Amino acid sequence: MQSLQLECDGCHFHDAWLPKVADGELRRRNRNDVSLPPLFLERAVSCLLHFASAQGAKLHVCLSSQLHVPCAAASRLVLGALPRGKVLKPLVPEFGRYLKVLTYPESGALLRFMRTLPNGAKVTSRFLSGGSSPGEVALVGDYLDTVDLTCKPRQGSFDIQDVSLACFSHCPFPDNAPLHKGCKAECLSDRCFQKGFIAKAELRMLLDVLPTDRKFAKSRGDCLDSTKTWTSGVFHFSGHAGLRDVNNTPGVPNLLIPCSDFKAGAVRVRPADPQQPELVLEVSQHPAKLDAALVHSTDDWSGERILLVAFHVQGATSMSCADQKRCAELGFVLGIDAAEDRVPDADGLGRSSTETVFVGVPSDPEEFIRKAVEAGHPMDMARHVCPAVDRASKANFCDPPEAVIQRRLCTLRRWESRAAELDPLEMEANMRRPHHIQALLKGKRILLWKELLREIGYPDVKILDEVEQGLPLTGWMAESQVFASNPRAPTMSVETVVAMNKGFHALVKGRLAKRQDHDVEQKTWAETEEEIAKGWFWIDESGCWEGKIIAHRFGLLQKLKLRTIDDCSVGGLNCTVGLPEKMRVHSIDILAAMLRRALELCGGKATCRWLGRTCDLQAAYRQFGISAAARELLRIVVNKPGAAQPILLGANSLPFGAVGSVAGFLRLSMAIWSISLVGLELCWSAYYDDFPTVTSEPLLENTSSCVDRMFTLLGLDYANEGKKAPQFADSFAALGTWICSELSAARLKQELTTCIDSILADGSMTTKEAEKLRGRLVFFEGFTFGRVAQVAVKHVGRHAQGSSGTVKLSADVKWALHMIRRRICHALPVTISAMALQTTCIFTDGAFEQGRGSFGGVLVSPHGRCVAYFTGEVSREAMHHLLATSTHPIYELELLPVLIAMHVWGKLSSHQQTVYYLDNEPARIGMIKGAGGTAIADLIISKATALECELGQHAWYARVPSHSNIADDPSRFYFERLHKLGAARILLDESWVASLVLEAG
CATH class of the missing domain: 3.30.420.10 (Ribonuclease H-like superfamily/Ribonuclease H)
Known part of the structure; x- marks a missing residue:
């Protein structure tokens, strides 16, 4: 706080940074609840940026530099999506050049200098005592010019045009703060300082609340008009008496600034030499300087005469240190009669310390146009992919097929030979693992897997050490260095959750009491029995909940398939998990970027057929176990058809519904993807347990063989027959979409139009149906060209936010549904192209x-x-x-x-x-x-x-x-x-x- 030189002066009230009850609900405070002084915020943020730069963080100012590092928000650019929020940086930087300004914090020189810059110039960071951010300097580079305002005189002569309330940058009061009891004048003036200007009505109010000074009224002469009083700061003296301000600092003039429209009312100044003519200051026309040591008086006037008088009090430096500090913070210059004087702080720091301010200045229109043409369109920027993906794309679609096949076969033979050598060691290693892990990892070549990851230089080999002991489900997850750092701390410790088990267990029992549909419950139990038979789960015959974290299992129908979900949030398990990174999967956008890059490498047109399919791991989560601590702590309850009491299960494998399961499996999924991408040059992506794969027709058989041999080599179970193992084809399903399939797009359109027709026929729609329909429409719009249905989708969304239950369709919703139906029938799919579009x-x-x-x-x-x-x-x-x-x-x-x-x-x-x-x-x-x-x-x-x-x-x-x-x-x-x-x-x-x-x- 000392480095900021903005310690609290105790002149305002602090609102406690604590949760409060609003509308019957407990609400946490946020940044909008407490207003802080702007100058404090600027300096504090600059300090944080300085620290981040020192730790190696990079500040991006435009989209092109941002896309050189992985950015999840930018992945959809290749499909033509537009950004929401402020995650993505602008195409062209906001500022064309930067100025490094050296100034004194307490002077108004910076504000005066800012007024000379083009509109839109802003302070980007500021540091006291000449400090600066290395990252900031590196950012602006050649655009940095230095302006030294400290070389100009700080005191003495100054221009009357420099007078502005804007130079007072410090104000502790927000605009909507209530008036301080007993100090209305100070509060009003602080508000005006914060805004940088004062309205006539505010000035009148300020004059009304100022105290009236009548002590020396007689010595100042007789007022011709009793309505013109000292309270308003205005005098008209008769010829026998005048005013002379003896308490002003000698040699420092007063500033007279007209603040209203009036006529006449000039200030007459009697010179020290009687031989000299009288000086008349026409203050109704413009501001003026007045030597207050000379006798002066005011002529009569017409209209409302409001004159703002600024002066420097003699002996100001004799005030207490705290008062001097307060005056300096408000922009008042003390000790003006001696340039070398400075105002000491209460903490001993001198106010003559300099401040380094970085100011961004917008480009001129012609310069901005040049940069805009250079920046181009973000769809061009989205072609950038990592080198490994670039090599795989080139191998699959550009290189001679014979050479690629030869490289892959050599690699596979070497890996398989090494696997045979390690098999005895794999068996020995498995015998040393926890008993519940041994069955799950039987047949899996963990040692080989580690060697392959080290061979390709993969940073997260330690994930396999965790696999051998079982993946954790509580506490901080390990940092992989594969995903972007984005820490999210646990909201509760395991001990806290266990201590609160009475409440958590009541929530679980409440869920169990709401039995599912009999058919769903029957299928859920049948699925559970199969998993128990395979050793993935086991029945806890004790039935004891004490000291355990309980998860609730239920069935979720997905079209014709039922998936069992283990809700680990309701019992508090997921509250105990901390994530050091932002886990990221390869959405369809990543695959689209790969295909576009491949087209670009081929010169914009495929030279042969491209085929694809999605490879799918079987029971992916069940192939890996949990740690011994998690096995002891976690229990899962599930309703059994026909039974009054639920069944208590223990887990050996990863439950589907735990945050720890997702974090661990995503690290494994990325490891699998990387081995085949780098080692076998497969053009594929990873989305949890799905691996969409694309190949050219000459490499079809070789690619299919490589996928099969790679999964087999690692000992992973994957779908090699049935519905989940389709053949490579011109069109294939991937992550809820169809690639290169007109027929399949027609099928999806038919599903949506049938749904909309049904809703229109009924004339009503529940909020849940509206929410589901909106989600499907947003997904559909994401993969069709154009955005004409956005307004219509918004109306459906508003219906989803209405009251619960069935709601009659409004005219707006009916229009929206008809409009969306027409849109679905005529919508064209998003195309992936490498054409060099202008x-x-x-x-x-x-x-x-x-x-x-x-x-x-x-x-x-x-x-x-x-x-x-x-x-x-x-x-x-x-x-x-x-x-x-x-x-x-x-x-x-x-x-x-x-x-x-x-x-x-x-x-x-x-x-x-x-x-x-x-x-x-x-x-x-x-x-x-x-x-x-x-x-x-x-x-x-x-x-x-x-x-x-x-x-x-x-x-x-x-x-x-x-x-x-x-x-x-x-x-x-x-x-x-x-x-x-x-x-x-x-x-x-x-x-x-x-x-x-x-x-x-």
Whole structure:
């Protein structure tokens, strides 16, 4: 806290950072509950960034640098998905250059300097005593310029224009804080300091609450008007007496700043030399400086005369250290008569310590356009895959098949030879393992598996050490160095959960009391009996729950298949698990990225048939055991058909429903994937126990053989016959989707249309049905081209948030279901292509000033040339329509030029990658979501998404700072820059533009 130099001064109340009861519920505090001083937050965050940089963390400022490291949020870019939230960085960095500014913290020099910079310049970090972040310096690189404000005089002469409340950056009071009892004036002034400006009404209120000083009224002369009093700081003296301020610091002038509109009221100053003419300060026209040591008076005036007088009190340095510190924090300069004086802190630190401030400055429009063209479209960035995947893609689809087959056979023969050598040692090692683990690992070549992982340089060989002793289900899981670090601590210890067993056991018994459907319960018990027979689970005849963590087993029907789930959350087991990393599976996006990279390596077109299938492990979780401690602690209860009391089970293998099971198995799944990817050059991905695999036709038999021999070599049970073992084909199922299958897509469409027809026929839908339908629609939309159904899906989602039970369909939901049904019938699937699509950039902007709405747009070619622009003003009728629903309709005015640009330039960017740059964040998010916050916004966005789909545009909506937005010029009818750049103007029909707005009515 000393390094921040912002210790609490005790002048405000602290709200306790404790949970509180709101609306009958216990709610934890969050960042919105307690307001902190902005300067404190800036310095504190900078310290945290400095520490993170010192630990090796990298700060990304744009998407291209972010994609050089694994990023789960970026994986769907290859399928054309748009980002939600702020996980992904902008295409073009917000700032074009950075300034390293050296300044004194207590001076207003930084604020004055910031006012000279372009709009949008921001402080990115700040450090006291010249400190700086190595990561910050490395980030800005050549863009870093240094500005030293400490070389300028700190005291003495200063410009009257420098007077601004904005220089007082410290304020402990939030805007909505109640007035402090007995200190209203201080509270009001602090509020104004925080905002950086003061309104007339606030100034009047401040003057009203200031104490009245009548002690020396007679010596100051007779007031001509009794309404003009010292309380308001205004005097008019008769000729026989004047005012002379003897308590001001000698040589330091007062500042007189007019704060209202009035006439006359000049300040007359009598010079020290009687021979000199009288000085008249016309303060009604402009601010002025006044030598307060001279006798002065005020002329009469008309109107409301409010004059703000700033002065420096003589002897200020004689105040206590605490008072001096408070004044310095508020921006007051003490000891102004001596440049070498400085204000000591209560902690002994001098206030003359310098501050290093990094300031980001937005690019000029021309520079931003150049960077936007260089950045291109994120779909191009998503082609980056790891080197191992790149080599596997090249081997499967580019290299001569004979060479690939030879490499794979040599590797397999070597592995199989080594396996034969290790078999006796494998048997001996298995005999030393815990008894319940021996049966599960019988036939598995754990020693060989370890050697193969070491051979390929895999970082998580220790997972197999855990497999030999049984995987843990409680406590902190081991760090694999395979997944991204993202610690999540346990919410409870094992001891705490056991101590709270009375409550947890009551929850489990409550679940057991709600018996499932007889058929489901029968199948669940039959599945359980099979697992007991195989030694995966065992019946605990004692039936004792004491000191145990209990999980609840139930059956879950998935189409025609039943899956047994062991709910380990209800009994508290999952609360005891800590995860050091963010576990990540290979979703369909990863496979799509691999296929796109393969197409790119092939020159954009496959030279032969590509075939695929999904390889599936059998009873994957049951092939590995749990630790002895977990075996002793965990019990699972399941209802037996016809029995009043549940059956208590013990576990030998991984239960399906424990966080520890998922964490351990995902590490094993990644190890299996890596061995075949690196060692055998298989083009496949890993999604839990599913391994979607793709190969070229010449390598078909060899790839199939390699998969079989690899699983057999490791001793893993996988599906090699039946429904789960399909042959390699042109189209295949993978992770809930079909790849290269028109027939299968038609099947999925038929399922959804049948479901929607049934709901429309009934005229009602339960909230649960709505939630399920919405989930299926979101999944379907994720793999179809375009986003025209987003608004309709939103209406279905609102129905799902309604009251429980069956709810009659509203008109909006009926419209949405009909619209979605048409969408399903005509939707095209997302295609994976390596075509070098051109990227067109379109900049748009809207403006609303003095009741008038205007807009503009600029088209930039793939080569960075400003080709054309449009501009216009919204008609009075359309503006009246907009103002009927919003007092400041900038949101709709920012969306409108996006739709206009699609109509005007759509054919030029048809079937291309198009990046729309907007400087309004709500409008950009609305285009991404496919739904707006108002009826007019919904209409504009719906039309835009439909047109986007019709044109076949791969659209991306990016952020551009207002200062960098080239479309800001035409939106304000400024065309000189665009004409110099050679852009041609597109004339628009005003009535057509108005119709885009009026149709919402």
